[in-house]
Amino acid sequence: KPLSIENFFAYYKMDLEAFYCKGSFVSLMSEGGIIKREKRSIDGDLDKALLRLTYADSKRWLEYILSVLNAKEIKPKDKKQERMLNMFLFTVFNKNEKNLTFYEVFDAIKSDQYYRREFQDLLRYKIKQIDFVSYELCDVPLDVYCTYNRNQILTAFGDTNPSSCKEGVKWYPHDNTDILMVTLNKSDKYFSPSTMYKDYAISPLKFHWETQNKTSANSETGKRYINSTSRVLLFARDAKKDQYDETVPYTFLGPVECESYKGSRPMEIVWKMEHRIPARFIQNLSRGLAI
Numbered sequence: 001k002p003l004s005i006e007n008f009f010a011y012y013k014m015d016l017e018a019f020y021c022k023g024s025f026v027s028l029m030s031e032g033g034i035i036k037r038e039k040r041s042i043d044g045d046l047d048k049a050l051l052r053l054t055y056a057d058s059k060r061w062l063e064y065i066l067s068v069l070n071a072k073e074i075k076p077k078d079k080k081q082e083r084m085l086n087m088f089l090f091t092v093f094n095k096n097e098k099n100l101t102f103y104e105v106f107d108a109i110k111s112d113q114y115y116r117r118e119f120q121d122l123l124r125y126k127i128k129q130i131d132f133v134s135y136e137l138c139d140v141p142l143d144v145y146c147t148y149n150r151n152q153i154l155t156a157f158g159d160t161n162p163s164s165c166k167e168g169v170k171w172y173p174h175d176n177t178d179i180l181m182v183t184l185n186k187s188d189k190y191f192s193p194s195t196m197y198k199d200y201a202i203s204p205l206k207f208h209w210e211t212q213n214k215t216s217a218n219s220e221t222g223k224r225y226i227n228s229t230s231r232v233l234l235f236a237r238d239a240k241k242d243q244y245d246e247t248v249p250y251t252f253l254g255p256v257e258c259e260s261y262k263g264s265r266p267m268e269i270v271w272k273m274e275h276r277i278p279a280r281f282i283q284n285l286s287r288g289l290a291i
Contacts, residue, residue, distance in 0.1 A: 005121040020051040049092040058146040066123040090151035144254040
C-alpha cells in the first residue's frame, strides 16, 4: 500500500497524538535525510498545528479547512468562514507573535508539497474517523459535542487575541454570549485553592457549576446567568494536561440555562442542558456519581 497517514496508523496501530508529540512526518523524514527540503522558521509551528489537529473532530470545520487547502484561492464567503480560517490560524500559533494572516499561513503550507500533503492526509483521516452526530450553532462555527482548544473557541467569536484570556469565563457583548470553560479534575499544580471550583454533572441534563469568587447574584454577570438574558455556552474537559503533558482541549456541551442557584461570591448554579451530555462523557464529568 502507498504511504499515507491512514495506512501508516492502521498498520502500526499507533496513537495519533503519541506520534505527533515527536514531530511530523515531514520533520522526521527531513531529519533522516529521506526528503530534501530547506527548513523554514514556520515549520515548527506547522508541526504543532498537526499535533493540535489530532483531537479536532468537527466535520464542518475539518472539511472547510481541507477545501481551502485544495483550492487555488482563499475566498471566505461569509463571517463564519472567515472565523473558521482564523480558528486555523490560532491552531498554528498559540500566540500569533509573527503577526501573520491566515492567507500567509495557508501559503506557507501550500508552497511546500510535503506539508501540504501531510495536512491534507491528516484532515481526510480525521474526517473519516468521526463516528458521532454533532449539532451546529447557526451563527458561530462551533458544533455541539465537538472538541476545541481555548484559542479555537474564542476565535470562533471573532476574538483576535484569544491567548490573552487566562480565565475559564469570557463574555462577548457583541454576540450576547457567555463562554464557560470548565476543567473538572483540578490539581494543585495548575490551580490555586481560590480556583478549585466545584464543577460536575448531576445528570445527563443537569450540570453543577461554581462562578468565580468575585461573582455575586447582584452583579451584572450574575444577573445574566440567573435571568438567562445572555446565551451561555458550556465547554468541559477532564483535566488540564494529558499523559503526554499536552494541553487538553474542551468538549462543547452546548447552550445551558440556569435552573437554580444559591450563594454568592461564588454562586453555585445548576445549569439545564439543551443537549444531553453523551454517555461517553458522563463518567468523567460526574466524577463517579451514580446518575
